[in-house]
Amino acid sequence: MKDYSRRNFLSKIAIGSTAVMAYSTYSCNRSSTKIDLPLKASDGKILKAGLIGCGSRGTGAAINFLDAGPNLELVALGDIFQDKLNKCRQNIREKRKVEISDQNCFVGVDAYEKVMDAGVDLVILATPPYFRPEHFKAAIRNNKHVFMEKPVAVDPVGARSIMLDGIQAQESGLKVVTGTIKRHQLDYINTHNRVKNGTIGEIISGNCYYMQGKLWHVNPQAQWSEMEAMIRNWVNWTWLSGDHIVEQHIHNIDLMNWFIGSHPESATGFGSRQRRITGDQYDNFSIDFTYPGNVHVNSMCRQINGCTNQVSDLIRGTKGYTNCENTIFSNSGEISWKYPLSEEQEKDPLYFFRRSYTQELVDLVEAIRTGTELNDAVITAESTLTAIMGRMSAYTGQTVSWDEVLNSELRLGPKTFVMGQVDMNKSIPVPGQ
Structure with a gap:
């Protein structure tokens, strides 16, 4: 194609x-x-x-x-x-x-x-x-x-x-x-429905965060080829995972696209590699996504041990704001609506999260x-491409537009897939270069 x-x-x-x-x-x-x-x-x-x-x-x-x-x-x-x-x-x-x-x-x-x-x-x-x-x-x-x-x-x-x-x-x-x-998570669906019907007014900004410790890595073993070692350690290689802004933070980015009702028009961001010990990825990103109507979303993700963890979302409108999950607030900070929980759901804070996998x-x-x-398929591809746009901006240090990423010929991974040595660039991206 x-x-x-x-x-x-x-x-x-x-x-x-x-x-x-x-x-x-x-x-x-x-x-x-x-x-x-x-x-x-x-x-x-x-x-x-x-x-x-x-x-x-x-x-x-x-x-x-x-x-x-x-x-x-x-x-x-x-x-x-x-x-x-x-x-x-x-x-x-x-x-x-x-x-x-x-x-x-x-x-x-x-x-x-x-x-x-x-x-x-x-x-x-x-x-x-x-x-x-x-x-x-x-x-x-x-x-x-x-x-x-x-x-x-x-x-x-x-x-x-x-x-x-x-x-x-x-x-x-x-x-x-x-x-x-x-x-496919019931509390998010109900919150989105109210936002879509104007409960918080016109959306003016958003914030999304996926900040936690490192995930995992697999040390290569002598009997493995280089290709096998990379695949077994896939979550640390950009060509296999997309980097964690794509592989993990897509949850929040997809949520922003869903609630705002569009993909961004551009991304300007940065990131770095501070403590990651394997692969070629960054371990932190901060991206400013600009959506239609000059709506800005601040997106941050990090995988570094010993730091403050936060996985959350917020969308602000002219009439109030929401955590996107289960609560809508007025501009003064008072709760104007909260998803009605059953007794079972009240006792289990992770009920909807666990339920969503089967749902x-x-x-x-x-x-x-x-x-x-x-x-x-298409909506998730757009969210994936949004995350890729943020990664490309951070890797290059340049603002990247939606049209640029949508039409980009960038293809990651080896030219031929064989279980042997891998002939490809494994260097860490340097912004500005």
Whole structure:
């Protein structure tokens, strides 16, 4: 796909975005009354799923699928590494009493193709994000419904690929859900609905933060090739994860896009590498995103131990402000609305957060069985591209516009994918250079 002329590409994306956004995550054309979601998907014919990417998140998503409703079967597993597949297979056997047959367990770079040929109706894509565009394209070409983890790409070329294949999925009647969590979390949905209906007035600014300690790293072992060592340590390499502004902070960035109702027009930011010991990523970013109407969002993320942690969001309007999750305040700081909690929810502060992982799969299965419009591909690609725009600004020290990133030919990763030495630039980005 090389023809990315601005007119042709943007016109097709605009048409696709209109169709994909029609369902608008349960909150279009709603009043301010409370919105509810089904705890289980409707009954129906058996749906068979295949998991591609057998790490901890893939294993969790597979279990979430099995919990999403009746007549759901996990029938195939695929991963590059045998030990990852074995561990996933054992966990699913122990936690859900589901046994995956030997003939439906596939290992290697081409395992994703074999999973799609294993008689599945839908696929769960949970590999490192670098692989997402290729796997998503294969899923749509093979007429599979999709759950895929965020982010959906690590570079502009990959994000555009997701957008165009997302439009193809829409035209083919395929359902697509992405793991952004908050768009499928009941308290956020209800808060968004009230903001959309004018409770805080016109949005004038926003703040979003994902600041915590380091995640994890894996030290290379002598028997591993350089490629294997990088993939096993994927969360620390930009070509595999997109850097943590893309891989993790996308949750908050996606939320800003959702509540504001648009992607930003530009990003100006900075970041640095202070204490990270592996990979080539930064460990902190601060980005000023400018949205239409000169609405500015301050976005900060950090992965450094021993610092103040904060994961939060705030959107301010002319009539008040909100934490986006469950509370709306007046301009004077008084609570004007709070999501009504059940007794069970009041006792468990993480109820909705934990529930959202299964809810994403409930929503996918429900859409498949009822024919409801549901396609997160384009909106999540736009949020991914927003995060990439912020990363590009921080890496270069330059203001980056939406048109620049949307039309950029930047492609990360090795030119050829082989389990050996990796011939690519691994230097740390230096702003201004």
